[in-house]
Amino acid sequence: MTNPHPPRLAAWLLERLMPSDAAPAAIGDLGEEYGELSTAAGQTHARLWYWRQAISLAWAYRKPGPRQAGGVTMRQDIRYALRSLARSPGYTVMAIAVLALGIGATSAIFSFVDGVLLKPLPYREPDRIAAVWEQTPDGFRNYVSALNFQDWHDQNRVFENLAAYTNVPATMMAAGEPVEVNASRVSPSYFDVFGVTAALGRTFTPDDGSPDAEGRLVLSHRAWLKYFGGDASVIGRTITFDRRPCTIVGVMAADSPFDRGRTDVWRALTFGPGEQTRDYHWLRVVARLKPGVTLEQAQANMDTIVAAISRDYPDIKKGWGVRVDRLADLTVGDNLRQSLRVLLTAVALLLVLGCANLANLALARGTAREREVVVRAALGASRGRIVRQFLAESVLLSAAGGALGIATGYVMMRGLSALLPPLYLPREAAVAMDGRVVMFCTIVSVATGLLFGIAPAFHASRVDLTGSLRGARGATGDRSRARLRQALVVGQVAIACVLLSGTGLLGRSFLAMQRLEAAHDPERVVTTWLIAPNGRFASPDEARAHYRTLLDRVRAIPGVADGALTTALPLQGWSDAMPFTIAGRPGVNGGTGFKQVSPEYFRTVGLPILRGRGLTDQDRKGTTPVIVINETVRAKYFPDRDPIGERLLIQEIIPGQRALGPPIAWQIVGVVADERATGLTAQSFGGTYAPLEQAPSYGVALVFRTTAGAAAVVPALRAAIKEIDPNQPLGEIRTVGELTADFVAPDRLRTSLLTAFAVIALLLAGVGVYGVISYSVAQRTREMGIRAALGAGRGRLLGQVMGHAGALAMFGIALGLGAALLLGRFLSSLLFGVSPRDATTLAAAGTVLAITAALAAWIPARRAARVDPMTALRTE
Amino acid sequence: MIGEFELLVLLAVLRTADDAYGSAILAELQSRSGRAVSRGALYVTLDRLETKGLLGSRTAGGTPARGGRPRRYYTVRAPGLKALRESLDALARMREGLELGLKHS
Numbered sequence: 001m002t003n004p005h006p007p008r009l010a011a012w013l014l015e016r017l018m019p020s021d022a023a024p025a026a027i028g029d030l031g032e033e034y035g036e037l038s039t040a041a042g043q044t045h046a047r048l049w050y051w052r053q054a055i056s057l058a059w060a061y062r063k064p065g066p067r068q069a070g071g072v073t074m075r076q077d078i079r080y081a082l083r084s085l086a087r088s089p090g091y092t093v094m095a096i097a098v099l100a101l102g103i104g105a106t107s108a109i110f111s112f113v114d115g116v117l118l119k120p121l122p123y124r125e126p127d128r129i130a131a132v133w134e135q136t137p138d139g140f141r142n143y144v145s146a147l148n149f150q151d152w153h154d155q156n157r158v159f160e161n162l163a164a165y166t167n168v169p170a171t172m173m174a175a176g177e178p179v180e181v182n183a184s185r186v187s188p189s190y191f192d193v194f195g196v197t198a199a200l201g202r203t204f205t206p207d208d209g210s211p212d213a214e215g216r217l218v219l220s221h222r223a224w225l226k227y228f229g230g231d232a233s234v235i236g237r238t239i240t241f242d243r244r245p246c247t248i249v250g251v252m253a254a255d256s257p258f259d260r261g262r263t264d265v266w267r268a269l270t271f272g273p274g275e276q277t278r279d280y281h282w283l284r285v286v287a288r289l290k291p292g293v294t295l296e297q298a299q300a301n302m303d304t305i306v307a308a309i310s311r312d313y314p315d316i317k318k319g320w321g322v323r324v325d326r327l328a329d330l331t332v333g334d335n336l337r338q339s340l341r342v343l344l345t346a347v348a349l350l351l352v353l354g355c356a357n358l359a360n361l362a363l364a365r366g367t368a369r370e371r372e373v374v375v376r377a378a379l380g381a382s383r384g385r386i387v388r389q390f391l392a393e394s395v396l397l398s399a400a401g402g403a404l405g406i407a408t409g410y411v412m413m414r415g416l417s418a419l420l421p422p423l424y425l426p427r428e429a430a431v432a433m434d435g436r437v438v439m440f441c442t443i444v445s446v447a448t449g450l451l452f453g454i455a456p457a458f459h460a461s462r463v464d465l466t467g468s469l470r471g472a473r474g475a476t477g478d479r480s481r482a483r484l485r486q487a488l489v490v491g492q493v494a495i496a497c498v499l500l501s502g503t504g505l506l507g508r509s510f511l512a513m514q515r516l517e518a519a520h521d522p523e524r525v526v527t528t529w530l531i532a533p534n535g536r537f538a539s540p541d542e543a544r545a546h547y548r549t550l551l552d553r554v555r556a557i558p559g560v561a562d563g564a565l566t567t568a569l570p571l572q573g574w575s576d577a578m579p580f581t582i583a584g585r586p587g588v589n590g591g592t593g594f595k596q597v598s599p600e601y602f603r604t605v606g607l608p609i610l611r612g613r614g615l616t617d618q619d620r621k622g623t624t625p626v627i628v629i630n631e632t633v634r635a636k637y638f639p640d641r642d643p644i645g646e647r648l649l650i651q652e653i654i655p656g657q658r659a660l661g662p663p664i665a666w667q668i669v670g671v672v673a674d675e676r677a678t679g680l681t682a683q684s685f686g687g688t689y690a691p692l693e694q695a696p697s698y699g700v701a702l703v704f705r706t707t708a709g710a711a712a713v714v715p716a717l718r719a720a721i722k723e724i725d726p727n728q729p730l731g732e733i734r735t736v737g738e739l740t741a742d743f744v745a746p747d748r749l750r751t752s753l754l755t756a757f758a759v760i761a762l763l764l765a766g767v768g769v770y771g772v773i774s775y776s777v778a779q780r781t782r783e784m785g786i787r788a789a790l791g792a793g794r795g796r797l798l799g800q801v802m803g804h805a806g807a808l809a810m811f812g813i814a815l816g817l818g819a820a821l822l823l824g825r826f827l828s829s830l831l832f833g834v835s836p837r838d839a840t841t842l843a844a845a846g847t848v849l850a851i852t853a854a855l856a857a858w859i860p861a862r863r864a865a866r867v868d869p870m871t872a873l874r875t876e
Numbered sequence: 877m878i879g880e881f882e883l884l885v886l887l888a889v890l891r892t893a894d895d896a897y898g899s900a901i902l903a904e905l906q907s908r909s910g911r912a913v914s915r916g917a918l919y920v921t922l923d924r925l926e927t928k929g930l931l932g933s934r935t936a937g938g939t940p941a942r943g944g945r946p947r948r949y950y951t952v953r954a955p956g957l958k959a960l961r962e963s964l965d966a967l968a969r970m971r972e973g974l975e976l977g978l979k980h981s
Contacts, residue, residue, distance in 0.1 A: 022923055024946060025897070025898060025935060026898060027943070028943065028945030028946060029898040033899050053915045056914045056917075057915055
């Protein structure tokens, strides 16, 4: 039983479409064969097969009897509907266009929702895959130390495989040039956890875990194409990777999670001597549960193991725990999940709004076609027959709209994918216009057809035979039809108002975010990572010397003003999170972000020193260790005293290893303003800056300010770095402005989409108001004529029509604003710097709609005011 | 008199004997007759033959692989056997004397 879930929708449909005594055995048969087939031929094949069988069954069991005759009338209905639609091409084209756009946008957004949120993870039995974390004493998930991982691996009884991995940049020689690639060091069983194999060659075997096997590589399909031209003979080839020979053993499949993720190359993970520690947390851990083991059982087993570890190592592991999560629960971030929900809601509202518009059009058409209906009724057509015929028209329209909509949706989906920043979606998300989306699209099309067709159809069938034939107006039918149309318009205005308010809120939030700067004058601050592979530096002193030369050379480039090195760039987080204590205050146990920088860092990114001093070139090896804290740390730990001169005890981070040394007493010399270190809008995080000279690190980024613009200095920068170290690959060179743009790209895309939806909604609502008011004016021409004849002035008539429109619009706006207030909470997690009940935004949305409605009503209102009493009275 | 497809279905039920449930009958029918038989057509025909009293059925065995749903096993009842015999006899009589022409077609 590899896949217990055959297509549920198909089974559900069969249960309803087949006679109740025949359905269970048939569905059982299908389920049984489905299981065998999906093992033998794959799930996609099996699902398709299942649907074909289900359709065959449903068709064979369709009800006999009247339907047999119905087959003929259905064809008649369709032929009749086609003729009738062909007679009014304007209406037909307009309806199909609205539907194609609405259904297209809905299915495009749905393809993302489906790919990211609904589909099961594309791994074998994804429910058995877990992520395992250490848990800090204050209850947060944390990375895992190497020795803890070893103990978990050796002692647990609940996992089939437990694999650690860590993402590291690496240098690879490809075609004689050093290139920077994203590497993952992974336990040999990493791929077994996900149940995947290589497309070419093999993945790792347990044998690759032995220390001499570090040099085995698996390539992603992408890297294979890019660096090796898709050459199948790379398997077994030895290349230079991180300055040592490594052998390529496999290539992963194209268009799989292992192709969409950020990793280019996987390398077998073994722990070097400097990495076998218990207090340095750097590994992520995934695991496959043994068959039948639940998450709770796994958690319980791990709890026991970890309890023993913290007993054995109380000085470093006291209070630490373990956390086992289902991987599926962690793959999608809250922001993405919420964004997708908001977009799907918005696009669904837009589709409903479009349907209301079409229903209104169809109602108006129904009035115009009253005579036709009356004649058919007089000739003996039953009411049901007439309803069916009208529904045939609307369903035909929506089928055409749906077919076009799938095409439109595909184009939109591709467009949106191209606009998303790379790696924004989780690697598991396979966004495609596949059978599921097409099925969804089909259901939506039929539903829209019924939705906008049903009311007009029933109304059309309710004719007053004698009255209409005589030529008098069927007063009752007309009145209820008018009421319905007004209700539809109120609904349209309300929906448009909800969309407009939501868009307004998110738009303002986006603008507020855009005003934030991750560095002063971000377009002029240039960054690039300088990757140092393992073994690049023989000693910290060699690194120090190298950094000094490097900085001098970079600063000497014409156009470069300030230049600094740092272990973490703005917006990209802190390089480490370190616990600390304060000398002389034994009760305080703190935690802080930590990065090592060269003295000019603060000036380069534009962080003002608020108190004390910054770092200087005199803060070097051998002098008193000094540190600069940010404002958040000061406010939290030194709220009522001067921090300058106090000492923070933070363990030494040993360069080139995964290990911590003894605590160092860092003397606080200054307080710096909070940096946008972890994100533009993220709550400020406590952070400290140590001098790179005193706390060297082997992986650093270069950041400098230009006077001449980034592009002008790039060639000189490349030349300078090449000259100092020809093997140094240069990462992407990006300004902080560009880093920021990447960071806000998803918000920008979301805001633009919603804005487009809102504008369309506004147009549709305006068209709706116009349609209803001009129709009511046309209906009341006679009444207006009489009033005019009796002396009512133009202004009076104008006012009356505008008043009518105003009442509808106000009702709709009130409803819409009420709904917007209720829905605000839904948006609040996405908002920054604006309240979900922001009065200005809501008022603005209401005003814009009121103006739109007024403009839309103005044209028919003027027509009403110009009614010539004589013509009006003569029309009847 | 039963139709040609009904005839094939009755024979397939006989052939599958103790294992005569939907999927097995379908497989037998397809492999022996060499034609593509739609599942819908088969199941409707089984139902019809049962209504006519030619087939009997019992349900058994809802395994997890079947989502707990039972198999429906069919047996050919006496009237079914009789109808089968008549049809086959009629076929045989119709064929009599035509062996030469039919052999190589």
